Amino acid sequence: MEKQTMANREINMHEEMRRAFALLSGKWKLEIMWLLNQRIYRFGELRKAIPGITQHMLTAQLRELEADGLVSRTVFAEVPLRVEYEITEKARGLGPTMEALTAWWTKYGRSVPAKPGARGRKPKGS
Structure with a gap:
């Protein structure tokens, strides 16, 4: 693994990247972040914009993102x-x-096979 030295402190970049990945890991976090990168959302708007997410899961993911200083x-x-x-x-x-x-x-998405079935619960009316 790549290691860097900063002020006599050795940094293991593999461990640091694991910490970075952990910030955005979770079933819905990247989707939430992508939406919030577009504009400010109210809770209900976010829930409607993410088919299949439950109120409980959206609340949990938002709390984690807020605790990590990302939202x-x-x-x-x-x-x-x-x-x-x-x-x-x-x-x-x-x-x-x-x-x-x-x-x-945009370049490669069409070459990725579509996965059957949506994640999470089915939206009401489906």
Whole structure:
């Protein structure tokens, strides 16, 4: 594995990348981040935009992303209560990665076999 030395401290890049992957691992996190990279969403909008995700799972994934400093949650003292989610400046640093993945998919996506069945629960009305 590649190791780098910074100020007399050896860094194992494999371990560091494992930590980075862990931030975005999870069934829905990348999809949530991709959507929030586009614009600010309310909870219900996110749920509708991600077919098959449950309310419980969306809540759990958003909480983890917020705890890791990748998503911010703003609560507006209104009736009814309004909550908005957006990516943080730290998460905006992933923008080039998202753009690279989009470019890769545009070029190679048609060559990837479609998998049968959607993930998670079926949306209502299906």
